[in-house]
Amino acid sequence: MTTTMTLAKALGAGLRRAMTDDPSVMVLGEDIGRLGGVYRVTDGLQAEFGPRRVVDTPLAESGILGTAIGLAYRGYRPVVEIQFDGFVYVAFDQIVSQLAKMRARTLGAVTLPVTIRIPVAGGIGAAEHHSESPEAYFAHTAGLRVVSVATPQDAATVLRQAVACDDPVVFFEPKRRYHVKGEVDPDVDLATADPMSAARVAAHGDDVTLVTWGSQVATALDAAVAASDEGVGVEVIDLRSLSPIDHDAVAASVRRTGRLVVVHEGPRQAGLGAEAAATITERCFEFLEAAPVRVTGHDVPYPPAKLEGHQVPDLDRILDGVDRALGRVALPARAQRTEVGA
Amino acid sequence: MPSTMGSKARVDPSRAGTAREHEAGERTSTPAVHDDTDTGAPAGTDDVRRLLDRTGARHPDPALDRWLADVDAGDEAAETLLRRMYADMVVSRRLDAEATALQRQGELALWPPLLGQEAAQVGSARALRDDDFVFSSYREHAVAMIRGVRPEQVTPVWRGVAASGWNPYDVGMATPQVIIGAQALHAVGYAFGILCDAERDPGRVPDGGTAATVAYVGDGAMSQGDVSEALLFAATWSTPTVFVCQNNQWAISEPVSLQAPVPLAERGTGFGVPGVRVDGNDVLAVLAVTREALHRARTGGGPTLIEAVTYRMGPHTTADDPTRYRSTEEVESWRRRDPIERYAAWLRARGTLTDAVEQEVRETADRTAAELRAGCLALTDPPASRIFEHVYAEPHAALAAERDAYADYLATLGDEAPAEAEGGAR
Known part of the structure; x- marks a missing residue:
């Protein structure tokens, strides 16, 4: 069913649907639980799914990524929130040397379906390190998939596709568009939706x-x-x-x-x-x-x-x-x- | 209950040289100073927990002994376990020597020897259950062997024919990690998953408690941010994780004093992770402290940091020349604290190790080394197409097109490049 909602709300709706569909989905990040994220994307998720599925982490991005890799190793499907684009670099080794390469390193034995959500880009009058566009770093790395959504409907659908994907996905969210509204059906059939790899x-x-x-x-x-x-x-x-x-x-x-x-x-x-x-x-x-x-x-x-x-x-x-x-x-x-x- | 944890390791100025002293070339102490006067501890390491001194004499320690009740039961099971650990150490040393020889003979590109660290690895690995999961560095060959990695699965990485030699899920051990310390976070995340599984389905937790993870790191890795973050996350989430730091005194050419002005076992305290400093060349003491740490982990007690004080007798890798940075005297002082000799002396004295057993173990070691060599020499160079495999789990049209284009290119070379044949493009 279609509802009018903001892009940020659509992301939350997509996450909620992904967590409902698959009990192995966990959400980890800074301030994502009680606060619902600094942009409120995860608003209400911890109340609904509990603190073991929506996990507030210490303020350490490499730690968040590294433990998400361990969780995925164990069979979980972690969705990690990096609070701002400029904060992702301290997790760069875990993303580039570990997450991206683990499948090839283990000859296909280890699957790491980790989704990394990153608010991206500028235009919001923010402080330093809050307005960057680091897509190219990740697109340069074999083993990662990189997506970037522009509309509320894609926010919900592509996020669900990213979470369902067995490859690690870096998922960029246009932060100055978080409050843009659109018609969204968070429950579209992923089998018939356009694949996230399609323009x-x-x-x-x-x-x-x-x-x-x-x-x-x-x-x-x-x-x-x-x-x-x-x-x-x-x-x-x-x-x-x-x-x-x-x-x-x-x-x-x-x-x-x-x-x-x-x-x-x-x-x-x-x-x-x-x-x-x-x-x-x-x-x-x-x-x-x-x-x-x-x-x-x-x-x-x-x-x-x-x-x-x-x-x-x-x-x-x-x-x-x-x-x-x-x-x-x-x-x-x-x-x-x-x-x-x- | 008596505990070996949280023992107050003192700051010992004889070993805690500062980085500045090191850089200034005024190093008045090596990380482990030679001292032949005591029961086997290098000076500055006399605060370690120890059961067997270097002569092989067993000293009582109720807090450790209580974890070795089965070992001390005097029954056939005890004898079997004691002989098995002896065999583990002898066989892993033999494997290590064979792999080193293979590198010298040009059959392996590189090898990181474990020589000297047999007790630290065997004692800790023999404390594990099958459902535990190990995240190691790249020198834990004895741990791998005990987890069930076969000799022929060890060499592909070091020969350069494959990115890994075994399926981690088959043996409960991740493949070697080259980025220093990165695996510690994976161990904590996996352990958090164990915890979440247990909460979701308490009925499936075994009698002895949950499974646990072990993160093997070295003294150098303790300087990496990832290891500090791993200690913190483990403490915050109270994950069933045991950090085993093999302090082998040297990170290539850097002495442990450069990484640790205070004993490494204390590194976890500020994060809320209790530490224990154990003689890493005493297999019984390592077994005991690891069992205690695992028990804590399995029963909700959270993580523990074990510092196993040992010594890397060989080079960092076969590409290293340790004579450039450490003295023969230092190496010799540690040779007198050999982990196998000490354990063997104790076993002989109690009648567990006979000439016949020793002969049998030696034959097993030779046989296993032969398997390693045969497995290594049987490895063929993979086809060029291999590089495109397992990059992604799901179809990737762009990479498939790249692969096909490269195959077309190789085909144009005709006989000069057997693209898909064994032997591959080099």
């Missing part, structure tokens, strides 16, 4: 393919509306899965539009925009009318709140990217030279 066409258009995910999907859709006012059809693709990336869906669109813009909040250098642009160039070279364009965060530490508007791509920067893909130069030449030393 979603969020808006149709024939002139430019605009690829993004998570927090930037809404801005990209705004850009598509603005562009259509000028007669430009922008096709917005919400990747949803960042590892693996559904390059087939992007390629199918680019073969039609001949132009590609990739938008993400994380830094440009070795970001997923580079991966998408390179792969599409390899696959669709003869279909491209222009070089792929990246609209991304700058290669700087995430700036203080009063400056974050310059870091997070906004409507104007995305439209500028669309213009560049269309060969409409909107900026002075200097601003377009992105080569080092140019």
Whole structure:
């Protein structure tokens, strides 16, 4: 049954459904029990499922991940909440060297179905380490799956899919979209739902393919509306899965539009925009009318709140990217030279 | 009840050299100073719990002895267990020597010898039940053998033909962990799972209490944040976990004084984990303290940290040259505290170890070493396609495409690269 709820509530509803479906699902993290999480995603879960299934942990992210691995080793299906994106790095070894590699290390004997929920990205005026976009680190690691949701319905459905997946999944939640409302059915049949590895066409258009995910999907859709006012059809693709990336869906669109813009909040250098642009160039070279364009965060530490508007791509920067893909130069030449030393 | 736990280990300035002293090259004491005057303890380690001194004399200790009632029963079962532990130590030392030889002969890429640590490993591992689960580092070959890992399953990792040699669930022991200390958290998480299982289904808890996990770590690992976090999580959740720290005095070239200004057994106290410092070269004492710690773990008493004071007689690995950082005198002083000789002397004196038994054990050791060698030499290089296996549990189209593309590439090389044949691309 469909209900109107926020993206944060939809995540909670998805978790509740996953815990109901499978008694081996446990939720672990900081402040997730009595408080319900700093964003209230796990609100009410401890009261409903008890402190042994919704576990407040000490403030130690490596400890949370390492013990989640042990629980999964034992047969549990842990869902771990990392409170903020910038806090995940102290757990990096447990994620990259342990969680991601354990299956290969044990020749398939050990399955670790751990889901790591991470609020991601900026635009909320937060303190340092609360606004980062670390997707590329995890997408670079074999053995992990990485997803990023943009809508309340996907929040519920993809989270359930991630929890049900036998592989470890890094699950990114766009924190500045937590309060956006939408129609959500938390009980959709996972067998018939689109797989979480599949991209979603969020808006149709024939002139430019605009690829993004998570927090930037809404801005990209705004850009598509603005562009259509000028007669430009922008096709917005919400990747949803960042590892693996559904390059087939992007390629199918680019073969039609001949132009590609990739938008993400994380830094440009070795970001997923580079991966998408390179792969599409390899696959669709003869279909491209222009070089792929990246609209991304700058290669700087995430700036203080009063400056974050310059870091997070906004409507104007995305439209500028669309213009560049269309060969409409909107900026002075200097601003377009992105080569080092140019 | 009498307890061996929580004994106040003193800060001993003779062994607790500070890091600054070490860096300044003013190391006036090695981590375990040589001392031949006492009953076998290196100076600074005389606060360890011990039952057998280095001459093989047994000293009474009621708090430890009560955990060895079966050992001291004088019946056939006791004799069997005592001989088994002797065989465990002799066979594991023989396996270790064979593996070291295989590395020197170019058959193994690397080997981390356990020489000198037989009692610490055998005494602790023989305290375990089948339903317990071990998360070890990479030097616990005797523990693996006791858990049921076969000789031919030990070498694939060290020969470089596979990422692991056994299924952890078959033997109740995870495969070797190379990241120092990372496994301690896995042991605590697994133990938390045991606890949750027991609460959900109390009827299935065995008579002796729940299963437990053992985290084997070294003195170097005690400096890792993961081990501190593991101690904390274990204490907070009161998990059935025993931390066995084999303090073998050296983390490659770094002496334990660099990791621990105070005895490692005290490391858990602030986290709420009681510690016990035991002579790691005394198999009976290690067995006793591990049994007590496991009993606490199984019956709701929570975790324990055991520091087994021992010595790494060999190099860190076959790639290491320990003569660059430690003296012959130090090594010789520990050779006089050999764990097998001490135990054998006691067994001989009480009539458990006869020439016939010794001969039988030696033959078993040679036979097992031959199995290790044969198993190692029979290993073939895997096909190239192996690298793409078991990366994901569920279908992964992108990786499958990558695998196929690489196979196509290898096929273009024709006879030069037997892609899928044994021998593989190198």
